[in-house]
Amino acid sequence: MSDEKQFSRRDFLKTTGIATGGIVGGSLLGGLVGFNIDSDVDVNEGVKDSDTGGSTESEDKLNIPDQGRIFFSNDEEFETIEAAMERIFPKSDIGPGAKELGAAYYLDGQLAGAYGLNSREYMQGPFYEGKPTQGYQSSLNRASYFRLGIEKLQDEAKQRHDDSFSKLDGKQQDDILKDFEKDEVDFGVPRSTATSGFFFKLLREATLEGVYSDPIYRGNRGMAGWKMKQFPGHQHSYLDVIDSDGFEDIEPKPNFS
Template identity: 70%
Template sequence: MADEKQFSRRDFLKTTGVATGGIIGGSLLGGLIGFNLDGKSSDSSKDSSDQGGGDSHGGHDGNGDGGMFNVPDKGRVFFENDADFATIEAAMERIFPETDVGPGAKGLGAAYFLDGQLAGAYGFNSKEYMQGPFHEGLPTQGYQSHLNRAEYFRLGVKKLQEEAKSRHDESFSQLDEKKQDEILKDFQEGKVDFGVPKSTATSSYFFTMLRSATLEGAYCDPIYHGNRNMEGWKMKQFPGHQHSYLDVIESDEFMDIEPLPNFG
């Protein structure tokens, strides 16, 4: 009977990395990607090249120059409207701009990270209590809106566009940096009316979520579609998911280690 099982316990242990010292840094997910339950490896590189087209980013082969977990630029799942995506991308770039040190939010693909998050459990608050009553919460109480995050971000993007149109008769993404900053500052200070009860949705909390998503997209594991080519990690000199530090752990000098993604 055991011989008839195509995916044995031994195969599972080998695939997830448990047999070589435990699940470290997401190796459970990493082992199962590219491995079908019938025990045959899938051609992930072929699949990724057929999805969405466009330039690829994200580099999961450990050397930052691409790999089978690259993310196509046109592979959006939430922001289907190009104008909306350009708006959120421009806003994120002002929060995390490109400098001499390295790329900004746009170059790091932070908007693609947010796009994927809003299409999933984060966007729909799937694991959170979302029933009333709704009251204005304290800063320590976290999310209090009757809108889920997907709705909140759609509303926020709409308001960014409306403010840009009403003030300058241009789309937000086409404004110069100074004008974009002025609008974002008003969002941060809660001066933009969202047109919903103030106790449940404000422009200031939208800005707070946008800023958090920008930083998360800049420094996440590249499998989540941000931190392209691990450039965010490189700027921080973060080594990523190294398998071991045994060869350098006794050194008294700072070690500049090339970062590795989850599946490096």
């Protein structure tokens, strides 16, 4: 066989520069979801006061203050969304849950910005209840949608158990969230405005984003979400390991390292 025909895929990656970063990092996370991994992930590595929303070493570089919240000024709102996220992505023997990973802080920042205001989306009428194949259809922006959803989580908790959602046990919280997911909770507004099923979808998406986001957005504390998936983060280059025949467990790096 000629040398030209022996040109390998690995050689292609090296000569095209794909292996030096860029698109590999964007696609690798999705491919690693579902991998079996070791459970010795320490979310507190590089973290201070993680249980109380304290800042990480990464956050310190950005001058983000402890307990700093932008959108959720009300403690009850924040504790409710934090508890709901924890039930969607709970702590296990594999690693930390959404609360320790700071997913609620990620959402806090997103709702205060373009995502929460739908500032880059067409938001004029007419408004109709969306089909499963359609995207965002509500007349409410996401910030208002989340506030309504949190209010309904609290209403359900108080009606069923006479307590705040964050104070319920896991099974009680799960029962409420399952009814949200099945679209069985009445939001008290026209369905073209908001539904519990779509709120659950938004909440689940935000939870996973907060767990696996770059730490610069205040989720994925200590890069523990990446470590659970053995995702290397933003590496400057893979040239030193591309010739390896085995899997390379690379210490992840954040975007601002």
